[in-house]
Amino acid sequence: MKLSQLEMLVLLAETGSVQGVSERMHRTQAAISMALKNLEEDVGFPLFDRSGYRLNLSPQGRQFLRQAREVVKQQQRLHSLASQLQTGAEPQLRLTYDYTCAPSVLFAAIKQVQNSYPATELLLSGDSQLRALRRIREGEAELALCPWLPIFRQHGDFETVRVRPFELLVVCSPMLLEGLALNRLQRQDLLELPMLIPQDQDIGIDLDKIMRMPGQQRIRVNDSITQRELLLAGMGWGIIPSDLVGDALQRHALERIDIPGFMTHVNLEVHLVRSAERIAGPAEELIWRHFSGNALKGKRAL
Template identity: 25%
Template sequence: MKLDQLRAFIAVVETGSFRSAADSIHKTQPGISAAVKALEEQYGILLFDRNSYRPTLTTEGHAFFQQSKKLMSQVLQLENLGHDLAQGTEAPLQLCLSQMALDDDCMSRIKAFQQRHTGIALDITTDHLYGVQDKLTKNKCEIAIGPRYGLDDRHAFIELNKITMIAVINPELLVTLNAGDTKIKQQSLYSIPQILVNDTTANASENGHRYVLPTGKRWYVNDFQAKKTLLIHGLGWARMPRHCIQSELKNGQLVPIEVENFTSQNQLPIFMIRLRHQTMSSQANIFWEMMKNFSNNTKNDL
């Protein structure tokens, strides 16, 4: 088995055809076919069902593809490390932070890490819901920090802290609901948009949101700042991290609401997450251990 053969096989799966695979990795179509055929002959299995218009993975092919992706991810890490070492530099530690997790606790931990390890550069991106774990699986970060969305036995994770999520609305908009001091009925909110933050994964507007009314208008935005702006101007209602709206709650621009048969407020655990199969860089190991030592709840390290 050669790496070029695996690259050809993966390219066919990801592009959907031998011709497109050849274009994507700058090989000839006969070369792609030969590479895949060599893998099949070496292990005595069929990777593709070629009876359909497009090559379709067999059961064996699907299993082989999953492991091939893991191996190529590790090869890419090794290649990048080799280039960095040859240049006498180490690549920045790539982190992906959930927008929900950007509270004082998380920021103080990262700041403390930077102050203690000034020689380690950080490359930080943000995402939401399943988009955070998606960055891990696509090798766009080594460590993620966020809620437990999409975690399974591929992940190792440790709880760092908890944030408070709370349903809020503009007080002038609340008056129009005639709710008084009682819980708001869900039907009263159907005509008012529930504002939700999208992640970057495919079909983000259809999946991932657990606390959504089954009926009613929904608006999707890209970040919590846009969400807060719409809320302040009375254009909808939403659940928000309390730490994002402390001043707005204090000055009365937003007020908490209790919705009938709905999780209007709860504590949401925030985790530090990595992939089990992935060998972490030295910088990532240092970061993981320091963040872990900050936590008072290391029993969740899985």
């Protein structure tokens, strides 16, 4: 059997007539009928019920059609893959994000890549501390999402685009604040509660220094995801990136604590980062344009 015969069978099911297949494939009706007859001979059972006026599929034909559709779809995917590889689309695109940043900010851009370059495999992984930037520098990833400081340029020749502000919040579970009025909390109240703090953010921030009166009871964890889970469990209060607790704040699983003068302001931004020494492929460039275009719109709005 030939692929063109399977395509005719699929089109016959879609159009309902040999004439419809003939018009779609730009071949004569006689040629279509002969090809379908040869397909029946190849498979060894009747594909069509010819007892009526119209050419209808037999029960075996309907079952065969389901598999024929899959074969035709796979052939179309192979054509798409070949075309994209010919034009230089990356077979694989590696993205990494710092654990302090919510990867969901990448999803809209990733969806664009899926639609435009379905043959490009996407690898998304999380890293702690400065490892995301190191992976870019070492050629182990093409794009990184992470908090950005100008000092990071000493780690490599990077190109960056602003994605969003990086905001640190003081939060706590309502269960830990039982008996305390949120709007009347004082520094001393927090001193008496356990403090959850990452061991080392390694993003140019020393949380011990920006806290003007840190709690005496401490639980140190090795990443912000674990810190968030401990916060939700009521194990203590802590400073955590807003991206990681936005949904919890909305449903009041966590409460934001605002005490004037309690925390030194930190001015950081989340950036998308790539190597300035490497030529970007089209899938990577699509993600980059997604954020650089948004950044340009933001500047115009100002």
